Amino acid sequence: MTKQTLGKLSPDAFGMLDLPVIPADILEGFRALPDLTGMASDAMDELGIVGVVPASILRPVDTKARIVGRALTQLNVAHPLSVPDAVATGVSGLAEIESHNISEPGDVLVIQGIDHVSNLGGMAQTIGHRQGQIGAIIDGGARDVDHARDIGYGLWSRSVSPITGKWRVQTVAINKPVTICGIAVAPGDLVLADEVGVCFIPRERAAEVLARTQRIAANEKIRTAKIESGAPVSELIPGKK
Numbered sequence: 001m002t003k004q005t006l007g008k009l010s011p012d013a014f015g016m017l018d019l020p021v022i023p024a025d026i027l028e029g030f031r032a033l034p035d036l037t038g039m040a041s042d043a044m045d046e047l048g049i050v051g052v053v054p055a056s057i058l059r060p061v062d063t064k065a066r067i068v069g070r071a072l073t074q075l076n077v078a079h080p081l082s083v084p085d086a087v088a089t090g091v092s093g094l095a096e097i098e099s100h101n102i103s104e105p106g107d108v109l110v111i112q113g114i115d116h117v118s119n120l121g122g123m124a125q126t127i128g129h130r131q132g133q134i135g136a137i138i139d140g141g142a143r144d145v146d147h148a149r150d151i152g153y154g155l156w157s158r159s160v161s162p163i164t165g166k167w168r169v170q171t172v173a174i175n176k177p178v179t180i181c182g183i184a185v186a187p188g189d190l191v192l193a194d195e196v197g198v199c200f201i202p203r204e205r206a207a208e209v210l211a212r213t214q215r216i217a218a219n220e221k222i223r224t225a226k227i228e229s230g231a232p233v234s235e236l237i238p239g240k241k
Contacts, residue, residue: 003102008095008171015073015176017102019188022070022206026190027106029210030068033217036192040199043212051200053181058137058156061145063195065154067134069108071189071200074099075173076113076140076165083167092166096124098174105132108154108191110200112178113140115158117165122147129153137191137198139180141165156193 003017033039041052079086079093086093096119099109109128113119120128120136122144128136135154136142142157143164158181175187183200190206192199201209219238227236 006098006101008098009174013172014098014174015187017175019070019072019104019107019175020203022188022190022203026206026210027068029214030190030192033213035217035220036066036068036194037197037199039213039216039220040192040201040209041197042216043209044199044201046212047205047209049201049205049209051183051185051202052197053183053200054197055156055195057181058139058158058193058198059160060193060195061142061155061157061160062149065135066194067108067154068190068192069106069134070104070203071110071185071187071191072099072103072107072133073173073175073178073185073187074109074111074113074171075176075178076111076119076169076171078114079168079170081167086167093168093170094119094124094166095171095174096120097127098171100124100127100131100133102174103128103131103133107133108193109133109136110178110180110185110191111136111138111140112180113138114165114169115140116161117141117163117168118143118161119157119165119169120155121164125153125155126151135193137180137193139178154193156198
């Protein structure tokens with residue numbers, strides 16, 4: 001079925017309505033890793049890929065949350081009107097409803113937003129969760145974080161604030177490239193997130209990163225077995241047979 005927009009944004013605000021598919025075996029391969037973002041970050045270093053944000057910058061609202069999914073991107077900017085003037089219009093500048101409308105199960109909403117005000121509240125989280133989104137990554141503020149935890153909606157944000165964004169923030173683009181904490185993220189890229197941080201992996205390099213990460217995981221499993229067996233420290237040097 002052809003996707004239709006809701007009219008909240010002009011047609012040219014959308015980069016695409018249908019995101020490219022990430023193969024299921026790649027998604028499952030990352031989900032099976034014992035250390036998701038740590039091992040992926042090491043692999044990305046080895047491959048020269050810049051795309052990791054520590055949890056000290058994008059904080060998880062639930063340290064037990066762990067997600068692997070496809071980036072559905074949204075660009076928010078500061079509202080052009082003053083708060084009183086925006087309130088007088090009675091129309092929220094936020095348009096995450098457009099993102100939710102085209103979302104597919106397993107997607108991760110990735111928002112380049114405004115800090116210290118909410119770019120995503122409880123009602124929006126509920127709609128996104130119902131649509132199958134597994135969470136959101138926000139370079140900006142969020143609120144109703146207890147609600148996100150309660151419904152199992154993974155949420156990582158730069159800040160947490162009770163201040164509504166609907167009079168202070170304006171959504172201007174969906175599924176166009178965004179910049180998250182200085183990292184370029186394209187719609188359809190792979191997103192990994194856990195209590196340690198967030199990794200953004202270009203979609204076309206996801207299989208390559210997975211293969212390197214799985215090799216790192218296998219090597220660490222061997223070293224762990226040696227440690228637990230009581231092997232001398234001299235035998236625990238990385239790469240030593």
